Amino acid sequence: xxxxxxxxxxxxxxxxxxxxxxxxxxxxxxxxxxxxxxxxxxxxxxxxxxxxxxxxxxxxxxxxxxxxxxxxxxxxxxxxxxxxxxxxxxxxxxxxxxxxxxxxxxxxxxxxxxxxxxxxxxxxxxxxxxxxxxxxxxxxxxxxxxxxxxxxxxxxxxxxxxxxxxxxxxxxxxxxxxxxxxxxxxxxxxxxxxxxxxxxxxxxxxxxxxxxxxxxxxxxxxxxxxxxxxxxxxxxxxxxxxxxxxxxxxxxxxxxx
Amino acid sequence: xxxxxxxxxxxxxxxxxxxxxxxxxxxxxxxxxxxxxxxxxxxxxxxxxxxxxxxxxxxxxxxxxxxxxxxxxxxxxxxxxxxxxxxxxxxxxxxxxxxxxxxxxxxxxxxxxxxxxxxxxxxxxxxxxxxxxxxxxxxxxxxxxxxxxxxxxxxxxxxxxxxxxxxxxxxxxxxxxxxxxxxxxxxxxxxxxxxxxxxxxxxxxxxxxxxxxxxxxxxxxxxxxxxxxxxxxxxxxxxxxxxxxxxxxxxx
Numbered sequence: 001x002x003x004x005x006x007x008x009x010x011x012x013x014x015x016x017x018x019x020x021x022x023x024x025x026x027x028x029x030x031x032x033x034x035x036x037x038x039x040x041x042x043x044x045x046x047x048x049x050x051x052x053x054x055x056x057x058x059x060x061x062x063x064x065x066x067x068x069x070x071x072x073x074x075x076x077x078x079x080x081x082x083x084x085x086x087x088x089x090x091x092x093x094x095x096x097x098x099x100x101x102x103x104x105x106x107x108x109x110x111x112x113x114x115x116x117x118x119x120x121x122x123x124x125x126x127x128x129x130x131x132x133x134x135x136x137x138x139x140x141x142x143x144x145x146x147x148x149x150x151x152x153x154x155x156x157x158x159x160x161x162x163x164x165x166x167x168x169x170x171x172x173x174x175x176x177x178x179x180x181x182x183x184x185x186x187x188x189x190x191x192x193x194x195x196x197x198x199x200x201x202x203x204x205x206x207x208x209x210x211x212x213x214x215x216x217x218x219x220x221x222x223x224x225x226x227x228x229x230x231x232x233x234x235x236x237x238x239x240x241x242x243x244x245x246x247x248x249x250x251x252x253x254x255x256x257x
Numbered sequence: 258x259x260x261x262x263x264x265x266x267x268x269x270x271x272x273x274x275x276x277x278x279x280x281x282x283x284x285x286x287x288x289x290x291x292x293x294x295x296x297x298x299x300x301x302x303x304x305x306x307x308x309x310x311x312x313x314x315x316x317x318x319x320x321x322x323x324x325x326x327x328x329x330x331x332x333x334x335x336x337x338x339x340x341x342x343x344x345x346x347x348x349x350x351x352x353x354x355x356x357x358x359x360x361x362x363x364x365x366x367x368x369x370x371x372x373x374x375x376x377x378x379x380x381x382x383x384x385x386x387x388x389x390x391x392x393x394x395x396x397x398x399x400x401x402x403x404x405x406x407x408x409x410x411x412x413x414x415x416x417x418x419x420x421x422x423x424x425x426x427x428x429x430x431x432x433x434x435x436x437x438x439x440x441x442x443x444x445x446x447x448x449x450x451x452x453x454x455x456x457x458x459x460x461x462x463x464x465x466x467x468x469x470x471x472x473x474x475x476x477x478x479x480x481x482x483x484x485x486x487x488x489x490x491x492x493x494x495x496x497x498x499x500x501x502x503x504x505x506x507x508x509x
Contacts, residue, residue, distance in 0.1 A: 151314050152344045156358035156409060157334035167361065171348045251348045251389045 037220035045224040052208065053228065059204040060192050060232075063119055067126025067188050067195075072181060074127075075134035079180075082135075083142020083173070084165060096135070104129040104191045108198055117200050125195035130188035137180025141173030174248050182240055189233045205229055261445045262288040262311065262413060266320035269306055279470035280306050284320070286464065286473065288413075288447065293439055295456035296449045298466030299503065304449045305341075307471070308417050311447065312338045325412055334358050337406030341418040343398045345390040351401050352377065352386040358409035376404040379438060396420075396427035403438065413445045420455070429487075432458055436483065453499045457492050458485055465502045475502050 019039050026038040033041065046053065081088045107128050115121040145168060153159075153168045196206030205225055213221040267284040270277040280303040288294050296304045309315040311322055313332035322329040324336065345354050352373045359369035377383055380400040390398060399419050406414060420428045432455065439446055450456055456463045457479060465475045477499060481491045 148340050148342045148344045149346060151332075152338075152340065152346070153357075153361075154314060154332035155312055155334065155336060155338040156405070157361045158357070159332060163361065167357075168346070171346070174348070251391065 034217060034219050037223050041220045042224045042227060045220045046228070049221065049224060055203050056205045056208050056225075057228070057232065059119075059201065060196065060206065063122040063195060063200075063204065064126055064188060064192055064236075066120060066123030067191070068130055068185060070123060070127040071130035071134055071184060071188065075131050075180075075184075076138060076177065079135050079138030079173075079177070080142055080165060080169075083139035084161065084169060089139070089143070096132070100132045104187075105194045108194070111195075112198065117198075119200060122192075122195035122200045122204070126188045126191045129191035130184035133183040133187055134177070134180040137183065138173060138177045141176025141180075142169050144176075145169045145172045175245075175252060178245050178248050182237065182245070185236060185240060186233070189229075189236070193229065205232075259289070260287045260323075261290045261292070261325065262286075262447075263323040264307075264311075264320070265323070267307070267310065267317045267322060268319040269303065269310065269315070270318045281317075282470040282472050284471070284473060286476075288445060290445055291443050293436075293446045293459060293461045294448065294464065295460035295462075296447065296464045296466060297451060297453060297456050297499065297503070298471060299468045300451060302466045302468050303471030304466055305417050308338075308415050308447060308449050311413075312336050312415050314338075334362070334409040335412050337409065337411035337414045339399065339402045339406050339414070339416045339419040341421050343390070343395070343402075343422070345393075345398055345401055345405075347390050350387050350389055351382065351393070354390070354401055355405045355408050357405060362409070372408055373404075376408045377401075379407070379441070380404045380434065394427075395423040396431055399423065399431065400434070403435070407438070407442060407444070411444075413447065416446065416448045418450055419448075421450075428455075435459065453496055453503070454487065456499065457481075457495050458487055463499060465499060477502075 022036075023039045026033075026036045030036045037045075078092070082092055083089070104125050107125055111121040111124045115124055142165075149168055149172065150164060153164055158164055158167050192204075193206030193209065196204035197210045199207065199211060201207065205228060209222055209225040209229075213219075213225065264284050264286040267281060268279070269281040270279050272278075284307060296307065298304045306315060310317050311324070311329065313329050313336065329336075345351075346357065349357065352370065355373035355376055356369045359372060364372075374383070374386065377386055380403055382397060382400055382404075385393065385397065385401075390401070393401065402419070403414075403416075420431050423431065435446075436459065438444075448456075448459060460479055463477045463479060464473055465477065466472065467474050477495065479495055481489070481495065485492060
């Protein structure tokens with residue numbers, strides 16, 4: 001085991017202070033678990049709920065997985081077309097810009113009517129949330145391929161859209177695609193709670209948090225699930241960066257080490 | 258057929274809001290095999306456009322370009338090109354950059370790796386095969402670009418101010434190396450520059466162009482035996498002659 005560095009220690013100190021303050025304020029100032037449960041009570045709740053928690057995490061990850069897979073596989077081809085062919089961009093961009101500002105939650109009624117009360121309806125809301133960040137960062141990557149690289153490809157025999165996209169544009173755009181996916185994952189995760197709130201099933205972090213604990217005024221459970229939502233998102237982000245970003249960005253200055 | 262490359266009445270006009278702008282007018286030029294030809298001229302004289310048309314990246318409005326008996330109609334790996342800007346693919350290592358043209362051609366991994374190594378050695382960077390472009394200095398990047406352009410064994414090498422963005426010392430070193438590469442590979446080289454010094458040091462023959470619309474004012478045989486000394490009397494004389502040719506046109 002390597003010893004934690006001074007910098008890492010420095011980032012731990014404020015965290016511990018915040019948790020201590022929380023514990024003290026909740027326990028000695030507010031003294032009402034309905035308004036602010038104590039940190040220790042929340043940790044204890046996590047322990048109490050551990051079996052339920054596993055099921056809810058898996059359900060939420062299923063929704064998240066459905067939404068992200070859909071979003072990525074729809075956004076990437078469209079991003080290639082929009083970024084590489086100027087006419088496609090001109091034709092499609094107005095539609096995108098009208099649909100994009102609609103909050104994902106506003107799609108919930110349509111999702112229910114179209115898809116029904118099932119996992120796919122939740123996945124659809126997450127899809128709406130994640131789709132646009134992935135699309136926009138990705139097509140920017142394809143659009144910004146420097147001309148000199150395309151022409152270099154040309155004079156080396158890389159001619160025609162398919163070859164140029166495969167050997168020049170796609171590798172150039174990969175970091176942008178990765179960034180978009182990361183942002184999309186963030187937005188998609190925010191949609192998980194909302195997507196599960198309307199009762200697509202009888203499990204899931206968002207479902208349990210809102211439909212059960214909140215209605216029963218079990219605020220320590222609510223906050224426990226909030227913490228889990230945060231920590232899980234952090235883990236997903238770290239995993240993504242570990243497996244995808246660091247590899248893709250190796251050739252980029254400054255991010256290598 | 259004793260010409261490598263032949264330009265016949267090549268004219269290029271660009272469309273702009275005020276109508277057509279003539280960039281190049283009636284360029285006639287013949288380049289011999291294994292010749293080292295430099296093209297100099299004031300900025301905006303269309304020398305880069307001329308090179309791009311030979312590469313097939315631009316098209317003449319009129320006239321034709323004939324390479325090895327065939328009319329140029331688009332880019333192709335039989336014309337290697339080195340750009341002024343750094344043009345390495347940043348996501349590829351040095352070796353993979355050099356392999357690019359061979360990979361597109363469908364050559365097998367092992368074979369193209371061997372060839373890439375050979376050209377990497379030719380430019381003296383054998384220790385940097387697995388480096389990424391951002392790890393290289395400007396001069397090294399251009400060496401790799403030269404190796405990459407040569408790896409597909411083009412019949413002519415087109416260079417557009419390739420040493421324009423490196424410092425003066427490196428530039429001198431690169432010029433010497435280029436001459437050595439030229440001697441060893443026996444390529445025909447077309448080299449665009451705005452530096453009279455560079456042209457006098459490198460070229461067999463220098464084509465002097467006028468400002469827009471670009472025309473050929475003169476073709477000057479350098480005729481100084483190699484290795485040349487940059488500060489020799491003959492070099493100075495040729496330099497003066499070229500500067501006068503460039504200057505006389507500018508005053509009009």
